[in-house]
Amino acid sequence: MSTDAPERRTYSYLGPAGTFTEAALAQVPEARGQIWRPVSNVGQALSDVVSGRSDAAMIAIENSVEGGVSSAQDALATTPNLRIVGEYLVPVRFWLVGHPGATLDDIRAEGVAGIAAHPVAYAQCLTWLGENLPAHEHVVASSNVASAIGMLDGSLPAHAAIVAPGVALHHDVEVLAEDIGDNEQAVTRFVLVTSTVAPAAPTGADKTSLVAELPKDEPGALLELLEQFSTRGINLSLLESRPVGDELGRYRFVIDADGHVFDERMADALMGLRRFSPNVVFLGSYPRADRQVVHYPERYGDEAFVEARDWLRALLAGEPEA
Structure with a gap:
């Protein structure tokens, strides 16, 4: 009997330790x-999956304040043989940290204090900063973790740093203030991406992600794309345009649709979309992070599609009407 331990799986994520992406990965039971x-970036994470270096990658795809993460959307649209297998939500919280032993009064006493922060984090903390540190200067950092490291090692001219809470667990910093973000409801949506696999069985609380291009730039083209879903009772929870990049006026649309590809209505919509669009990228059907059951009118249920198909087959076969 073999006593060999099972081979460990590898998960790529935007590091280093302490990032929001690490917090999302911590929600994946099989990754523990x-x-x-x-x-260091989304492209590297997905490249790890394509090359086989990693079994999966966790990437940020959407923020409730900033909208879609364009670099992730473009990478998923243009990198073949990838599948989203799950989504995870992480509340966006920011802390202000300083050197060990520092206090908020110490920072105020600096006069024009340097505050290291990633531009996105800084923009989401302006109200708190204006009320508590009106005399400050934004010191740009490449990431939330880099803002803390740069403050600590002196590579950034900063007296304090705006960070994700996880950073304080991995670095010797003093927490000066917690939850300084302007929007208490802010959340970032992450997706776990693997190489191409068959979709898991539907749960009833699912989402389907895909990317589709318009066939040409003409009146009604976008409406025709949307009708592939609306005429089948499918709600879209995300619709964002991204330039294809080869010429002006050419766009692809990033779409999240409520439901699963195994649902008759979704399968029918995707076939209609395939006939319409010159390029459709199926990114996957997977459980919704909020686990909310998808509701739809009875006429769009699987039974209605099956009955309609059987009715048509009977007509083509010349069978008498029941």
Whole structure:
């Protein structure tokens, strides 16, 4: 009897330790106890999956304040043989940290204090900063983690840093203030991406992600794309345009549709979309993070589609009407 331990799986994520992406990966039960590989950008994370270096990658895809993450959307649209297998929500919280032993009064006493922060984090904390540190200067950092490291090692001219809460667990910093973000409801949506696999069985609370291009730039083209879903009772929870990049006026649309590809209505919509669009990228059907059951009118249920198909087959076969 073999006593060999099962091979550990590798998960790539935007690192280093302490990022929101790491917090999202921590929500994946099957990733616990496995190898977590920190990378520097979305492209590298997906490249790890394509090359087989990693079994999966966790990437940010959408923020409730900033909207879609364009770099992730473009990478998923143009990198073949990838599938989204799950989504995870992470509340966006920001803390202000300083050197060990520092206080908020110490920072105020600096006069024009340097506050290291990633531009996105800084923009989401302006109200708190204006009320509590009106005399400050934004010191741009490449990431939430880099803002803390740069403050600590002196590579950034900063007296304090805006960070994700996880950063304080991995670095010797003093927490000066918690939850300084302007929007308490802010959340970032992450997706777990693997190489191409068959979709998991539907749960009833599912989402289907895809990318589709318009066949040409003409009146009604977008309406025709949307009708592939509306005429089948499918709600779209995300619709964002991204330039194809080869010429002006050419766009692809990133779409999240409520339902699963195994649902008759969704399968029918995707076939209609395939006939309409010159390029459709199916990114996957997977459980919704909020686990909310997808509701739809009875006429769009699987039974209605099956009955309609059987009715047509009977007509083509010349069978007498029941």
